[in-house]
Amino acid sequence: MTMHYVPDLGKISVDSVSRLDAYVASREFDRPTLVMDLDRVSAQYRALKAGLGRADVHYAVKANPARQVIARLVDLGSHFDAASRGEIALCLAEGADPSEISFGNTIKRASDIAWAHAQGIRLFAADAEEELVKIAEHAPGASVYIRLIVEVSEADWPLSRKFGCDRDMALHLLDVAKSLGLTPVGFSFHVGSQTRQASMWAPTLDVFAKIWADARTAGHDLSLLNIGGGFPAFYGEEIEAPTAYASQVIAMVEARFPEARKIMAEPGRGMVAEAGVIVSEVMLVSRKSERDLHRWVYLDIGRFSGLAETEGEAIRYQFETPRDADQHGPCIMAGPSCDSADVLYEKRPVSLPLTLKSGDRVLIRNTGAYTSTYSSVGFNGFPPLDVVVI
Amino acid sequence: MTMHYVPDLGKISVDSVSRLDAYVASREFDRPTLVMDLDRVSAQYRALKAGLGRADVHYAVKANPARQVIARLVDLGSHFDAASRGEIALCLAEGADPSEISFGNTIKRASDIAWAHAQGIRLFAADAEEELVKIAEHAPGASVYIRLIVEVSEADWPLSRKFGCDRDMALHLLDVAKSLGLTPVGFSFHVGSQTRQASMWAPTLDVFAKIWADARTAGHDLSLLNIGGGFPAFYGEEIEAPTAYASQVIAMVEARFPEARKIMAEPGRGMVAEAGVIVSEVMLVSRKSERDLHRWVYLDIGRFSGLAETEGEAIRYQFETPRDADQHGPCIMAGPSCDSADVLYEKRPVSLPLTLKSGDRVLIRNTGAYTSTYSSVGFNGFPPLDVVVI
Incomplete structure (x- = not known):
């Protein structure tokens, strides 16, 4: 039954599986307890980063906001994607620089936008006109990226239609953002949780490359592509090792978005699970x-x-x-x-x-x-x- | 759109709807907030109790364990059904007598059974042999009732097969309990959450009355019937008023279980929603x-x-x-x-x-x-x- 997943990390990973096991085996627990191994987080960060190359890793804080995990990732040079004021405050308290934190929730309380802006956060997500109006009012001049909806997905757990907008709405929102004095810098999307093989990204990337080109044709000098999460963890079904997986995804991105001066990736599950x-x-x-x-x-x-x-x-x-x-x-x-x-x-x-x-x-x-x-x-x-x- | 449900309480209820509304209207809230009206809890307790007659009300603490709600119900004379050590501790802290608390979760940690027994808890639920063994070891001589599985339900939200056992297993467990030195006193069941009309109880009560009779024929002097929850709250679809509803249910119970010297009911949703x-x-x-x-x-x-x-x-x-x-x-x-x-x-x-x-x-x-x-x-x-x- 033992099915330890040993990724492309050689000795480090084997040692850290043993480290977790040794800790757990030597102790009694009187209630359910999650034990997290920071060295395993470090190893996974390095493995993903090795594959992601020039892309910025924005760890999805919601996956596991344990203070020590955030602190370790700050030390390693990770950036952060925050879903709320609470998560931003956590990252700042652990030493993250505001310029390295994106406020990636498309659903934000107006007062939280203002608070984040006052802390120095300058990059916000949106998928609706009303959200852009809130951002323009409470974070004037900020950079925004528009979240696109993924209509087809090969992920184990395709997401609902809750987030994102379609092509026409996205192009409209870029115009709206500009008219509101914001700086529309690009797009984001989420390919679906637990996308087990890198090749599964291709159909989604193909669709969004067309929208990206259309936006540039319409006069928007897009520079940012946020490819979101979807990086898998091992739950019993085979997955690709993190470095190989990430480098394949980035190669597909580079081929389709040559003008993207900044690429963001938001592993959460794939970083800490x-x-x-x-x-x-x-x-x-x-x-x-x-x-x-x-x-x-x-x-x-x-x-x-x-x-x-x-x-x-x-x-x-x-x-x-x-x-x-x-x-x-x-x-x-x-x-x-x-x-x-x-x-x-x-x-x-x-x-x-x-x-x-x-x-x-x-x-x-x-x-x-x-x-x-x-x-x-x-x-x-x-x-x-x-x-x-x- | 306003659809205040006004039960058979006359002025009290109307006043307490107004009391909640007045409180909420006069205040700002900077985060989602549940506002609970204790007077409305009191009124509902009295309305249910008026219908339940000689049956003991064991409030299902899990529905809302706010300290003040428990304290108010203690004052009103309510008994309690607890799902865990934590809930038992809460009830005791608010002044409930251990003899008025049942440990109704059929899934209990052995050390929690021992702790509850040490606090004076004497009434436990079980639906499996392994659970009876745990109770016999850690609460020797305690009273137990066997939870029966409800195979048919007319509730809005029929429960899964997670809890309870079938007739043959239940009769077997009564024997097992006795052989372990426990005192098997009766049965419990749950008709299903949000059983909107009292008449919906009849098919379930019919089935269990036969099992009750079979157990008595087999020599078990059963005295306790715990009819569980299922008491409805108003969510937009018509429900019967609490006193009328409860009195109909109890009339059906009395007709089918004449030997039940103790009847327990466990309203949770129906008490506080x-x-x-x-x-x-x-x-x-x-x-x-x-x-x-x-x-x-x-x-x-x-x-x-x-x-x-x-x-x-x-x-x-x-x-x-x-x-x-x-x-x-x-x-x-x-x-x-x-x-x-x-x-x-x-x-x-x-x-x-x-x-x-x-x-x-x-x-x-x-x-x-x-x-x-x-x-x-x-x-x-x-x-x-x-x-x-x-």
Whole structure:
């Protein structure tokens, strides 16, 4: 069952998997805990940066805003993409320069735009006229990029239509931005979460290269392309190693956007997911009836205490137990709350040891992204997911 | 658009709707805030209790564990159903007697069972042999009730198969409990969240009355029936008034379970939902393209900051704006985070004023249950839902 993903980092990665494992093995945890390995974050930053070349890495803070992770990335020279005033404040407190922080949420409170501008933030995202009006009023003269909607995606988890606008609206918004005294500098998009192969980027890049060319023809001297996230993490299905993946993506970008003087990439999941492991515990193993084919396995962590991305069984985490050498059988997995929606995997059951029982430790691999902050403040009276950074 | 639900409480309820409205209208809020009216909680408790008669009300703490709500319910004589050690500690701190608290989660950590037992908790739920073993070891001699699975439900939101066991397993577990030195006292079940009409309980009660009779025939002197929750709140579709609803349910229970010396009911949503209103704000109104038929309306609160029950568009909240007198049109509604899954209503759009714009206040009615504790600790850097109790 052990499926450690060893990327193109040689000894560093193997050592840091061992470092996490050694830490976890030597300690007791009385509640679900995410353990993050900063050296693994450093290694992944370097691997991605090696592939991204001249592109700026803007770490998507929302993936994991642990203070120590941000501080380490500041030290490494990373830039940051912030979703909110809170995330900007965090990056500034950890030493990031305001010129290296983009306010990438297309949905911003007017007072937060003003606050960010006062802190020195000069780069904002928008996908709507009303947002441009807010930015022009509260961050006059700022640079803006227009988020484009991705209509086709080969990602494991294609995004909804929530963000971005279509070609005609985007060209219109560039004009609007200019008329409002803003500096429209380019486009952004998101190819879709967990885009496992670099080649999957091509259709999206092709579409946006045409819009980019149209905008330049219309007189907009675009200089910035923000390619967003989508950099994958290992959840059991094969992915390309980070340096090779990133360099292929950038090669495709360079070929299609030769005028892009600045390229931004926003890895979040791809930066930190594999640097974390959640230590959890089996609460109960049961069957609903003697005729049930599947056991139910209840963990002390569920959808409302850190594993929100199991919604729709979208992200399939890898589990390890001390009994993995024993015979396995299919299980439905669920969280510990009294909420009937707190079920992790039911449509596609998970194979776990037949000997598994209450009190057994379960490691959930590659859970460094999109876990700790999703955790509820206290649903069912359970404390939020604890985070330990080593 | 104003659709205040006025239950069978006469002047009290009308006054407390006004009390909430007066409070909200007189204040500014710089972040999404749930305002809870304690007098409205009191009125609802009395209305439910009037219908429930001799049944004990065990308030489902998970619905809203605000300290002041618990304290008020203690004063009113309510008992409590707790999902965790944290909820038990809260109830005890607010003055509840341990004999009036049930530990109703069927998934309990062994050390939490021991802790609860040491505090004087004597009534535990179980639906599996392994759980009974844990209870027998850590709360020797305790009373247990076996949770039955509801296979058919007419509720708005039928529950999954996560909780409960079938008839044969339940009869087996009664025997197991006895053999372990526990005191098996009865059954529990949950008819389904938001069971809008009392008559919808009949098919479930019919099924369980047979199991109850079978258990007694098998020699178990059952005395307790825990009918769980399912008591509805008003979300736009007609519901029965609480006293009438509760008295019909209890009449059906009395007719089918004449030997039940103790009846427990666990209203959560039905107790507190209508006592709360969330004050939120429009962040952005936009269209993705000139051809879009629907506007997108982005609020400063979303699925990860309090409105988790919009998942699958299950619970349809009622919105009020200062522009409700203007012409309306369909909107897709979404939260403020950079998460594409943070969409509230898309399949069935919401009708909102065409004049609605960024900065407008939006009241979300009857949001006193299952909002504040679902809120994430800080997803996207946004603070958790603020709660004010008046």
